Amino acid sequence: xxxxxxxxxxxxxxxxxxxxxxxxxxxxxxxxxxxxxxxxxxxxxxxxxxxxxxxxxxxxxxxxxxxxxxxxxxxxxxxxxxxxxxxxxxxxxxxxxxxxxxxxxxxxxxxxxxxxxxxxxxxxxxxxxxxxxxxxxxxxxxxxxxxxxxxxxxxxxxxxxxxxxxxxxxxxxxxxxxxxxxxxxxxxxxxxxxxxxxxx
Numbered sequence: 247x248x249x250x251x252x253x254x255x256x257x258x259x260x261x262x263x264x265x266x267x268x269x270x271x272x273x274x275x276x277x278x279x280x281x282x283x284x285x286x287x288x289x290x291x292x293x294x295x296x297x298x299x300x301x302x303x304x305x306x307x308x309x310x311x312x313x314x315x316x317x318x319x320x321x322x323x324x325x326x327x328x329x330x331x332x333x334x335x336x337x338x339x340x341x342x343x344x345x346x347x348x349x350x351x352x353x354x355x356x357x358x359x360x361x362x363x364x365x366x367x368x369x370x371x372x373x374x375x376x377x378x379x380x381x382x383x384x385x386x387x388x389x390x391x392x393x394x395x396x397x398x399x400x401x402x403x404x405x406x407x408x409x410x411x412x413x414x415x416x417x418x419x420x421x422x423x424x425x426x427x428x429x430x431x432x433x434x435x436x437x438x439x440x441x442x443x444x445x446x
């Protein structure tokens with residue numbers, strides 16, 4: 247796969263091991279970028295995909311919905327993750343695209359080392375259906391329960407459960423290169439041609 251722009255602020259090359267993606271994988275990630283990641287970026291600032299279909303360590307394939315192509319873990323750097331999570335439960339879940347919207351806090355081992363960074367896990371409804379046939383939209387918060395972690399569902403009514411989506415059109419462009427050079431250099435080229443016609 248060649249790198250290409252998924253949405254205004256996201257490129258295929260951002261998640262780990264992106265070069266292993268198929269065109270189908272890339273198209274599913276592009277849909278997620280357009281419907282979820284870009285709206286989060288527009289509302290909350292810098293947003294980064296931290297995990298997609300592969301673990302960054304050795305490009306090990308992930309399982310469950312992550313293996314389906316549209317599921318991502320992401321973080322924002324300019325806003326509290328819980329604020330982003332609550333906003334998404336209100337503004338993004340009603341679209342019907344999202345199947346799982348989960349806030350997962352930072353976890354540390356007994357020595358105090360971080361074993362999981364704080365993030366939001368987002369799985370499209372389509373990925374959930376492909377993975378296990380479950381298309382129920384759920385917003386969940388991971389909470390500590392003694393030595394274990396459990397997922398507590400948000401109160402019903404914070405999101406809708408429609409089954410239709412507006413069509414979305416996403417255009418992809420190559421990274422800035424010769425095209426940008428031509429655009430930026432056009433005035434200089436025109437000036438040079440004008441001088442040549444005018445003579446010495």
